[in-house]
Amino acid sequence: MVYDFERTQRIAVIGGGPGGYEAALAGAQLGAQVTLIERIGVGGSAVITDVVPSKSLIATAEATTAIRAANELGVQFFTKAEGSGRPVKPEVAVNLGAVNKRLLGMAHAQSEDMRANLLEAGVKIIDGNGRLDGRDAVIASTEAGGTGADFDRIEADTVVVSVGASPRILDTAAPDGERILTWTQLYNLKAIPEHLIVVGSGVTGAEFASAYRALGSTVTLISSRDQVLPGEDADAAAVIEKVFKRGGMTVLNKSRAESVVRAGDGVIATLSDGRTVEGSHALIAVGSIPNTAGLGLEDAGVQMSETGHIRVNRVARTSVPNIYAAGDCTNFLPLASVASMQGRTAIYHAMGDAVNPTELRNVAANVFTQPEIATVGWSQREIEEGLVRGEIYKLPLAQNPRAKMMGIKDGFVKLFASIGSGTVIGGVIVAPKASELIFPLALAVEHRLTVDQVAEAFAVYPSLVGSITDAAKALHRVD
Known part of the structure; x- marks a missing residue:
């Protein structure tokens, strides 16, 4: 034309x-x-029906987690009516209808x-x-x-x-909008599911499993792979799975859901090996x-x-x-x-x-679990497979002074640099608000900055972003 x-x-x-x-x-x-x-x-x-409402729900879930974890930072709650003067563990109630x-x-x-x-x-x-x-x-x-x-x-x-x-709709797990749900139907719920079965451990399944566990649901996550979030950095996925299990979530790896059906006021998920899982609701998150x-x-x-x-x-x-x-x-x-x-x-x-x-x-991506996973550039898997020549440096977030102040125990900063030139070619951050922290690495990848150039930038002390400059300093090469 x-x-x-x-x-x-x-x-x-x-x-x-x-x-x-x-x-x-x-x-x-x-x-x-x-x-x-x-x-x-x-x-x-x-x-x-997707990004805006789901991330708003996740923000509410993060608030409940912060309240429950406040005691670790020395914040104590008291019940005045009892007059005992003794601290009590907070009971967090979520009004899902209002949310x-x-x-x-x-x-x-x-x-x-x-x-x-x-x-x-x-x-x-x-x-x-x-x-x-x-x-x-x-x-x-x-x-x-x-x-x-x-x-x-x-x-x-x-x-x-x-x-x-x-x-994506499965014939053997057809959503009814009441007990068996897609992620677009979750916002019709009036109360927190007593036991939510999540079928699918990709980004959507992991995000909602993380959120509803924080909101108070018993959660069973059914994953057909060896590990949750199979498409993400393996170390990052391992951190998330550890956090899930520590928080009381049941993770069924190497398990495939053959069907999910209504059973009265609940649902039954039948696995390919014959096992069954009973719950109050099921979220089907098997792609789009x-x-x-x-x-x-x-x-x-x-x-x-x-x-x-x-x-x-x-x-x-x-x-x-x-x-x-x-x-x-x-x-x-x-x-x-x-x-x-x-x-x-x-x-x-x-x-x-x-x-x-x-x-x-050069696209930065994020998984909104707790903690978040943010990535940009080449991956560790691609480096190990020889698709690009790169050095890898991983710095646990627990060593960061700001993380210690905030009570952060899980997560890391991982930086990838080209062998020889020292150009930043990728990175992974697992941390609260990793979606915000990844931006300096995205800039570095987009504009082909070297690790020395990143290290020369001043990071506020103390700050979580300081772990990025620390990782860059660790990759400094002496000519």
């Missing part, structure tokens, strides 16, 4: 999650005529703020379902299912598809599937993967030159931050603006 840049460019965006939102906003900022089609609300599932009302309210408010931003920028928003009509147009239907007669046909020079993904079915992608010539993901390159372009895609529906990393970057990159590329192709190696 040859664009006529004498007239305003027309951009159609299907899906208003992080990728679609950024694409629409970038297009409007560059002077394009932008139409955004979104079926559940601006922000998509990331804001309304869920708050977090869903925040999610809605965030969605409305994003919608207002788009409208102020001049984006036209259609509340409905979108699908491709060939390569140069989009059908926007405002009827359920997107197949009704109430629709608009929007011609477009550039199309961005950012429709996200949905929880892209929402790409019925969008007309194949008819438009867009190449797809066997899993239904849209194949894109580093500027989010599909096999069709004027069609781009962003977010969890693509074959890139399923992270909100990556989706946002893809959406903006797609528009910059489509409109001829300066663009830096997305480098997945």
Whole structure:
């Protein structure tokens, strides 16, 4: 397609999650005529049913943990009514109905703020379902299912598809929204589950298992692998599993759930070896599937993967030159931050603006367990397999003075540097708020700083970030 840049460019965006939102906003900022089609609300599932509510729930869980651990820091609680003057162990009660009302309210408010931003920028928003009509147009239907007669046909020079993904559903563990749940249905609960069975020990399963154990649920985590969080750094996963077990969680490794069924006011999970686990509720967290079915992608010539993901390159372009895609529906990393970057990159590329192709190696990622796991760059596994030549240094967080002051016993900073040059090529942080602490390493990886350059920066004393500079100093090489 040859664009006529004498007239305003027309951009159609299907899906208003992080990728679609950024694409629409970038297009409007560059002077394009932008139409955004979104079926559940601006922000998509990331804001309304996934990232925002889940991390809000996790923040509540962290608060309960802090209260329970306060005694270790010398903070004692007393019951005045008894008049005994003796400290008591706090009984933490969580009003889950109030918690869920708050977090869903925040999610809605965030969605409305994003919608207002788009409208102020001049984006036209259609509340409905979108699908491709060939390569140069989009059908926007405002009827359920997107197949009704109430629709608009929007011609477009550039199309961005950012429709996200949905929880994977198992036939043998079909969610009913009451006792057997996906992670999008948890926020309908009115009370803390007495015994939550979590099927799946990936990021989502581990995060919710960690949160609900802290909120007071008995938790059984069923993992088909040798260790929880099989896709993460092995040392980091080992720390999390140790913390889980120490906190009273039952972790069933090398166990596969064959089925989960309702049993009166509870559920029964049957494992592949015949064992059964009884609980009050079950969370099925076994991955997600892209929402790409019925969008007309194949008819438009867009190449797809066997899993239904849209194949894109580093500027989010599909096999069709004027069609781009962003977010969890693509074959890139399923992270909100990556989706946002893809959406903006797609528009910059489509409109001829300066663009830096997305480098997945530089993306910082985080697992919101207690403690958190943050990673960036090359992994230890890749170094050990010889994919890159690197040195590894691991510093236990318990040696950090600020960690001692805060009562932190678990976690570490691990730094990877290129052999010879000393360039920082990756790192892992396991700590409270590791999502915040990883940023200096992300900067180092992005801008190819050496360990000596990192070590020369002043870290506040005492601070957790001081462990990063300490690890960098340990990797100093004498020429």
